[in-house]
Amino acid sequence: MKPTTQQLREIPDFLNVPDQQLQWLIDKSDIETFTQGEFLFKRGDATAHLSIILEGKIVIKLEQNGNFKVVGEISKNGISGLLPFSRMSSAAGYGEVTQDAKILLLEKSFFKEMVANHYELTESLVHNMTSRVREFTKNNVQSEKMMALGKLSAGLAHELNNPASAMVSSAKALKKHLSHVPEKFKRVTSIRISGEQVDTINDILFNSITNRPENNMKLTERAEKEDELEEWLEGHGLEDAFELTETLIDFCIDIPALQKIYDTTGEENFASAVEWIENVLTTEKIVDEISEASDRIAKLVQSVKSYTHMDRAQEKVAADIHTGIDSTLVMLKHKLKKKNIEVEKHFATELPHPKIYISEINQVWTNLIDNAVDAMEPSGRLQITTNKDKSFIKIDITDNGKGIPQEHIGSIFDPFFTTKSIGEGTGIGLEVVQRIINQHNGDIKVTSQPGATTFTVCLPIN
Incomplete structure (x- = not known):
């Protein structure tokens, strides 16, 4: 009816x-x-x-x-x-x-x-x-934004967790370490040496701190150095020398430097002097670890601000394309590391700064790089190339993944078209990319074959 x-x-x-x-x-x-x-x-x-x-x-x-x-x-x-x-x-x-x-x-x-x-x-x-x-x-x-946010949040959480955990661990180690300082200070104050001798020891100590060389020894070489140093220290009256060698090696204090300290202090005062030096160096090392971890967090926060452009007005501004790409790579670092992806950047020098909506263009890099990583097998290679092409900035993002089947090439920018499974993609990521590029009066193209898929983005300079 x-x-x-x-x-x-x-x-x-x-x-x-x-x-x-x-x-x-x-x-x-x-x-x-x-x-x-x-x-x-x-x-x-x-x-x-x-x-x-x-x-x-x-x-x-x-x-x-x-x-x-x-x-x-x-x-x-x-x-x-x-x-x-x-x-x-x-x-x-x-x-x-x-x-x-x-x-x-x-x-x-x-x-x-x-x-x-x-x-x-x-x-x-x-x-x-x-x-x-x-x-x-x-x-x-x-849905697409939330999925992208989820991926970025997971990566950021992982990246922030490492330095944050390092800071907590180092802070605990520093507190424990400082609890032993009074006893060591008591021993060092009992040393009877001249001011000139103190200056000699201080020169060795602070030179090793201010001019700390990069320690690039291989594990086997380091183990040999530690064994050699431990044997030498024990031969010069230090008990539990193995507790000191790791820190001394970190600051590249070798046997000749220790021999100079021994000659300066004499046998009676040598052990207390070396223990005090190791104590100062350990404190320096822990503070360095905390400083490095906090610096990493600060850089990640700065990358987030640069990526989202949240500290600026939402308008087109002249911007360095390379800054946006680098910030995006930081945001996706966890995913790149997880698949051991090698990133090759071939950035043109003195590239003009086009006027863009920065956060929107960063969405473009996020979608293209994220898709490239998904398409690659572990230990893949991602190449990002920039150059000036007449009145345009040209950006090529190339992966060595499995490629896009030719029958799908014509559909990849269509809304809701995707080859990913539920929960991995909504099918509008590339449609959003194309819409943003069109908003900037630019162009995006793709070429693909197994082992080489390239998305080419062109943005007008003016």
Whole structure:
């Protein structure tokens, strides 16, 4: 049994549509019923009807690599299917009936008559279509942003955790270390040497701190040096010499330097002097570790600010493309390290600074680099090249992954097209990239074959 005009007027979109137009819709439409578990439409089905849900519920699902994701539902008084002026030709997903449904169906062959003779009805359906597109796009853009944020947050959490843990560990070690200082200080104050001798020891000590060389010894070489140093110290009256050798080696204090200290202090005072030197160097080493860890955190925070551009106004500004790319690489460092990806940067010198929306352009680098990493096997290679090409800045991002099948090349910038599984991609990342590039009056192209996929971004300088 078909609905009445009064029943159709319960649909918010039809509130101001005249009765005669609603009656026309009823007269030209058919009623179909669906039971739970059936499909109103499946992916790839031609869209040939306007559908109005009179009873029941329809769940909309998208399929990605055999997995399904619910993206919405339509219940009583909901409108679905083809709408006037819509360019949709086939269904992108599945409409599964989850509650027995009764649906009013209008063939698209009646659309011309509706547009020509029934303005209010057409207007209400067009408004419905624009609202649907706006809401659908907003939800999926939000989903893409949240997915990208989740990836960046995971990487940042990992990167911040390492220096933060190092600071906590070093602080505990420093507290424990300082608790032994009074006893060592007592021994060092009992040393009886001249001021000139003290100056000699201080010169050795502070020279090793201020001119601390980079210690690049291999493990086997270091082990040999520690054994040699431990044996020498024990031969010169130091018990538990193994506790001192690690720190002395860290500051490259070798046997000749220790021999000079021994000659300066004499046998009686040598042990106390070396213990005090090791104590000062240990304190210096722990403070250095804390300083280095806090510096890493500060640099990460600065990279976040640079990446998001959150300390600037949201307007186009002349910016260094390299800064944005470097900040993005910091944001994705955890993912790059996890797959042991080698990054090769070939940045042009004195590259002009185009006017851009910085945070939006950084989204471009994030999506392109993240996709490249996903496409590569462990120990892959990512190449980023920049140069000036006439009135444009040209950026090539190349990975040596499996490549994009030729049959998919023409679709990769289409909304909701993805080869990733549910939860790994929404299918709008590259569509967002293209939209941002278009917003900047730029261009993006892709070439791909196994072992070499290159996305080329061109941004106008002026």
